[in-house]
Amino acid sequence: MSEKLIRVLVAKPGLDGHDRGAKVIARALRDAGMEVIYSGLRQTPEQIVAAAVQEDVDVVAMSLLSGAHNHLFPKVAKLLAEEGADDVLVMGGGVIPDSDIPFLKENGIAEVFTPGTPTGEVVNYIKNNVR
Amino acid sequence: MELVQKALKGNRRAIARLISLAENEEKEAVTALREMFPLTGKAHIVGITGPPGSGKSTMTDKLVKELRKRGKKVAILAVDPASPFTGGAILGDRVRMSDLNLDEGVYIRSLSTRGKLGGLSKATHYAVKILDACGFDYIFIETVGVGQSEVDIIKTADSILVVTVPGLGDDIQAIKAGILEIGDIFIVNKADRDGANRVVIELEMMLGLNAEKDEWDHPILMTVASENKGIIEVVEAVIRHKEYLDKTGLLAERRRERLETEVLELVVQNMTRYVNEKFVKDGSFQEEVDKLVRKENDPYTLVQSILADTVK
Amino acid sequence: MYDKEKLKEIALAKEEWEKGQVAKTLAKFKERKEEFATTSGIPVERLYTPVENQDFDYVRDLGMPGQYPYTRGVQPTMYRGRFWTMRQYAGFATAEDSNKRYRYLLDQGQTGLSVAFDLPTQIGYDSDAEIAQGEIGKVGVAIDSLQDMEVLFDQIPLDKVSTSMTINAPASVLLAMYIAVAEKQGVTVDKLQGTIQNDILKEYAARGTYIYPPGPSMRLITNIFEFCSKNVPNWNTISISGYHIREAGSTAAQEVAFTLADGIAYVDAAIKAGLDVDGFAGRLSFFFNSHNDLLEEVAKFRAARRMWAKIMRERFGAKNPRSWMLRFHTQTGGSTLTAQQPENNIVRVAIQTLAAVLGGTQSLHTNSKDEALALPSEESVRIALRTQQIVAYESGVCDTVDPLAGSYYVESLTNEIEKKAMEYIEKIDTMGGATKAIEQGYIQKEIADSSYAYQKEVEANERIVVGMNKFQVEEKPIEGLLRVDPSVGEAQVKKLKALKESRDNLAVKTKLSTLREAAKTDANLMPFILDAIRVYASEGEVCDVLREIFGEYRPVEIL
Numbered sequence A: 001m002s003e004k005l006i007r008v009l010v011a012k013p014g015l016d017g018h019d020r021g022a023k024v025i026a027r028a029l030r031d032a033g034m035e036v037i038y039s040g041l042r043q044t045p046e047q048i049v050a051a052a053v054q055e056d057v058d059v060v061a062m063s064l065l066s067g068a069h070n071h072l073f074p075k076v077a078k079l080l081a082e083e084g085a086d087d088v089l090v091m092g093g094g095v096i097p098d099s100d101i102p103f104l105k106e107n108g109i110a111e112v113f114t115p116g117t118p119t120g121e122v123v124n125y126i127k128n129n130v131r
Numbered sequence B: 001m002e003l004v005q006k007a008l009k010g011n012r013r014a015i016a017r018l019i020s021l022a023e024n025e026e027k028e029a030v031t032a033l034r035e036m037f038p039l040t041g042k043a044h045i046v047g048i049t050g051p052p053g054s055g056k057s058t059m060t061d062k063l064v065k066e067l068r069k070r071g072k073k074v075a076i077l078a079v080d081p082a083s084p085f086t087g088g089a090i091l092g093d094r095v096r097m098s099d100l101n102l103d104e105g106v107y108i109r110s111l112s113t114r115g116k117l118g119g120l121s122k123a124t125h126y127a128v129k130i131l132d133a134c135g136f137d138y139i140f141i142e143t144v145g146v147g148q149s150e151v152d153i154i155k156t157a158d159s160i161l162v163v164t165v166p167g168l169g170d171d172i173q174a175i176k177a178g179i180l181e182i183g184d185i186f187i188v189n190k191a192d193r194d195g196a197n198r199v200v201i202e203l204e205m206m207l208g209l210n211a212e213k214d215e216w217d218h219p220i221l222m223t224v225a226s227e228n229k230g231i232i233e234v235v236e237a238v239i240r241h242k243e244y245l246d247k248t249g250l251l252a253e254r255r256r257e258r259l260e261t262e263v264l265e266l267v268v269q270n271m272t273r274y275v276n277e278k279f280v281k282d283g284s285f286q287e288e289v290d291k292l293v294r295k296e297n298d299p300y301t302l303v304q305s306i307l308a309d310t311v312k
Numbered sequence C: 001m002y003d004k005e006k007l008k009e010i011a012l013a014k015e016e017w018e019k020g021q022v023a024k025t026l027a028k029f030k031e032r033k034e035e036f037a038t039t040s041g042i043p044v045e046r047l048y049t050p051v052e053n054q055d056f057d058y059v060r061d062l063g064m065p066g067q068y069p070y071t072r073g074v075q076p077t078m079y080r081g082r083f084w085t086m087r088q089y090a091g092f093a094t095a096e097d098s099n100k101r102y103r104y105l106l107d108q109g110q111t112g113l114s115v116a117f118d119l120p121t122q123i124g125y126d127s128d129a130e131i132a133q134g135e136i137g138k139v140g141v142a143i144d145s146l147q148d149m150e151v152l153f154d155q156i157p158l159d160k161v162s163t164s165m166t167i168n169a170p171a172s173v174l175l176a177m178y179i180a181v182a183e184k185q186g187v188t189v190d191k192l193q194g195t196i197q198n199d200i201l202k203e204y205a206a207r208g209t210y211i212y213p214p215g216p217s218m219r220l221i222t223n224i225f226e227f228c229s230k231n232v233p234n235w236n237t238i239s240i241s242g243y244h245i246r247e248a249g250s251t252a253a254q255e256v257a258f259t260l261a262d263g264i265a266y267v268d269a270a271i272k273a274g275l276d277v278d279g280f281a282g283r284l285s286f287f288f289n290s291h292n293d294l295l296e297e298v299a300k301f302r303a304a305r306r307m308w309a310k311i312m313r314e315r316f317g318a319k320n321p322r323s324w325m326l327r328f329h330t331q332t333g334g335s336t337l338t339a340q341q342p343e344n345n346i347v348r349v350a351i352q353t354l355a356a357v358l359g360g361t362q363s364l365h366t367n368s369k370d371e372a373l374a375l376p377s378e379e380s381v382r383i384a385l386r387t388q389q390i391v392a393y394e395s396g397v398c399d400t401v402d403p404l405a406g407s408y409y410v411e412s413l414t415n416e417i418e419k420k421a422m423e424y425i426e427k428i429d430t431m432g433g434a435t436k437a438i439e440q441g442y443i444q445k446e447i448a449d450s451s452y453a454y455q456k457e458v459e460a461n462e463r464i465v466v467g468m469n470k471f472q473v474e475e476k477p478i479e480g481l482l483r484v485d486p487s488v489g490e491a492q493v494k495k496l497k498a499l500k501e502s503r504d505n506l507a508v509k510t511k512l513s514t515l516r517e518a519a520k521t522d523a524n525l526m527p528f529i530l531d532a533i534r535v536y537a538s539e540g541e542v543c544d545v546l547r548e549i550f551g552e553y554r555p556v557e558i559l
Ligand SMILES: Nc1nc2c(ncn2[C@@H]2O[C@H](COP(=O)(O)OP(=O)(O)O)[C@@H](O)[C@H]2O)c(=O)[nH]1
Pocket: B050, B051, B052, B053, B054, B055, B056, B057, B058, B059, B093, B096, B189, B190, B191, B192, B193, B223, B224, B225, B226, B227, C439, C440, C554, C555, C556
C-alpha cells in the first residue's frame, strides 16, 4: 500500500551553528515527498552514523560552513562503511572550495553542493542516485 | 531469514532494515514477523502522548536515561505527522535524544504518519513486535495526541502516559477526551511554569468524573523534564503500573484482546486488498456496478459473490 | 505637518496623473511586474508623495540629530565630525597569525579591531577537546588561555585601540582575558574601550554558539553589566545582534523586531537583578546587517533607532538620554554574496556600505568578495576596507546629516518597518518575552519560514540574484584561497599542554573551585572568572566548571 519513501538524515556535523542551509534543504526534501530526519546541531561523526543506521536512511546530507569539512565528512563516510552501510548516499554542502571536492569524492562523499545550488538540483540528485 | 538472525543478535542495521520492510509493507516483513512472533511478549510497551511541544521527547529522553541506569534496554519509536500533500515529513524528535545516539542499549527510530489511514498503526505495531523480539525491555512510542490513527497507535501500549503542560489556554480541553480515558499515568510537565497546580486540580476533577472505579489509581505527576525533575517518580509509576497489570492478569487479558483485534484487522485489510486487486484494478468492479445501476443485479448478491470468491 | 488644503491638491493631482498619463503609458508599456515589493516583502507603490505620509509630524517622528527620538542619528553632527569606525572582523589560525593581520589592518588605516574567534573558543572548548578537532583556527583565532591572548594583542596598545570581540556564551571569560592583558600592559581598566557581543538570545535563535541554558546565561550577562558599570565604564557590555538573525534568513522588519525584543529581555533581566536602568543602558549597543535593498535598509536603521528610543523612555522609564540612543555596528550581508562571479560582491558591498552610512551607523565591517568561498585574502580585505574609505571620502554622503530624511518613500518605509516590527514585539510580549518565544521555537520558526520563502522565490526566478540565477557565465575554479593549515590545531594543542605543565596548577585548582562555589550562589561571577584567568586557567576549564553547575542548553528545533 504505502510506497517506499526516500529517507534522508540532514545532519550538522561539528560546531558550526549556521543551520539556514540545512533547514532549507530539510524543507525542500520534505516538500519533494521525502522523510527527513533532522539531527540538530553539533553532531559528532559517530552520532551521525548511529542515527543514520538506526533510521535506515538512504541518504546522509551534511551541511557545514566552518571549514572543517575535510576532517568531518570523510569520517562519516568511513564510519558508515564500517557499519556495513556503505550503500548510503553521503552528500555534503556548505562553504566548500572547489579544490577540496576531489579529495572529498575520493573519500566517500558522493556529491558536494556549494553555495547557490538550487534545492531542486539536490532533490533531483537524490532521486536519481538512491538505489 | 538472515536479517532476522542478525537482528536477534542485536545488529542495529538489521533491526532498522526490518522496520523499514514493515513500514513499506514488503512481503518479507511478514516472513520475518512469522519467525519473530514466538519471541515476542516480553517487552513492556509505554505510550507517551500529548500536545506538540509539551515535552514528550524531552521526557522520553530522561525516562530512558533513568531506565538505562537500571540496566534496561530501551527502544523508542517517535511518530510525527507527515504532510498530507506530499507525504514528506521532517522528523525532529531525535534532536532531544541525541545523547542516546551512541548508547548501545538504546535504539531510536523516527516514523511518519505518511498520510495513510491505518497504515501507520500497522507499521508501528510491527515495529514494536520486531523490537520486542530483539530483546528490548521497554519500548516507548511517542506520538502527538491528535487524530484517530494516533489513538490507535497508542492503544497498542501497555502503559499510557498522557503529558500536558500549563498555559495551553483551555488547559485540559486541549487533551482529547478520548485520550484522557485511555491514560494510565498523567504528567503535568513544565511544572516550572505558572499554573501547574491548577492543571493538576483540573485533571483530578476530570478523572474523578471519568473514574470507572478500577484498582489502578491513575497518578498525576508533576515534572520539569528539561531539568530532569520528577523523572524518577514517573519511572516508578510506570514500573508500578507494569506490576499492577501483571498481578491483576490485565496484561495477559489486554494482550489477548490485542491479538484478537490484530487478526480481525488483518483479515479486513487482506480482504480489502484482495478485492482491490481482483476487481477494482482491472475494471471488472465498475462493470459490476454498471449492472447494479441498470438494476440487473443487487448489491447484496454482488457482495456475497465477491466474498465467496475471496474466501475460496 | 502638511497643510490640509495642499494635501487635497496633491491627492487630486496624483489621481489625475494615475488616471491620465499613467494609464496611457501602462496601456502601451506594461510595468516589469504586477506588484513591487522590497526584499522583505513590503509592498512598494509606484510613487510616494506627501499623501502617503499624511500623518507625518517632523518633530514627533524625526526630531533633530542627537535628540529624541534619534531617527536622524545619535550625534548632532554625525559624520561631519568624525566618520564611523572602520572595523574589519578578522581572526584566523593562531594568535600569532591574527596579531599580524591586526597590525596590517591598523597600518592600512583601520580604526578599530574586531576579533573573530574559532568555534571551539566560542563554545568554551579548549583546542584539545575531542569535539574541537577539525575546527581549530578555522573561522577565527584559537584562544585557549591568557597566554594566547597576550600574543593576540602583542604590540597593540589597549588604551589606544578599541576592540570588539565576537564572543557570546563565554563572553565573561574572554573579557577577563582582555582585562588581564591590559593589566600586563600597564593599562588601567577604566581606559579600555570596546565591545563584547555577549548576546546569547540570538545564539539560541539564529547562530548556535550557546553553552548554558537561558537562566544562567542571563545571569552571566547581567553580571557583566554590573561589573563593567563599576570597573570598565567605557566598555560596551553587549552588542544586541540582528545581524545573524538576518543571515539566518529573516526579513528586515523581523531583524529589527527580534533584535529589539532581545534587547527588551536583557533590560528586563538587568532590572530584575536590581540594576538601575540608567546605570547600564548607555552601554548597550546593537549590531545590524546591511543588505542590498538600499532604501529599505536605510529605513530599517532609522526605524530601529526611533523604536529603541521610545522603548527605553516609555517602557523602561530611562531618564538619561544616553539610555535612549541606539548605537550600532553594521556588517554587510554575508548571505547576499555569491560564490559565482565573486567580483560582483564588491559592488554589492558598496551598496550595503552606502545603506549603513545613510542609515547612520557608528561602525562598519565590509565583507570581502571571497567570503562565500573561504577565508578572505589580504587583498580582498583591503578592497573591502577601501570601499568604506571611498564612501567616506569621495561620495559626499557624509557631508550632511541623514540626507535621505524627508524622502516620501524613505519616511513611509521607516513607518512601515516600525509598524511591522512593533506587531512582532507585541506578540512576543504576550508570549512572555523573547526568552520564552525562543524556548518555544517561535522566533526560529518565523525566521526559517522567511528564509524558505525567499529561497523558493529565488529558485522560481521571481527574485534575481545576478550571476546566480541570471547572467551566469562559465567559471574556472578559483585559485589561491586562504586556508588554515591543519597543523595549526596540533600546534595549539601542544602549546596548551606545555602551559598546563608550566603554570601553577595548585593556584588554578583553587581558583576554579572558588568559582564553582560562587556559581552555586548568586554572586557576581566576573571577579572569580578573572582570578582564574590570571593564573592561566584555560577557557575550557572555566567553562567546564560552569557547565557542571549550570548544565547545557538543548536547542529547540522546530522545522
Ligand atoms: N520550561 C520547560 N521547558 C520544557 C520542559 N520540558 C521540555 N521543555 C521544552 O519544551 C520544548 C518542546 O519539547 P519537546 O520534548 O520537543 O516536546 P514534544 O513536541 O512534546 O516532543 C523544548 O524546548 C524543551 O526544552 C519543562 O519541564 N520545562
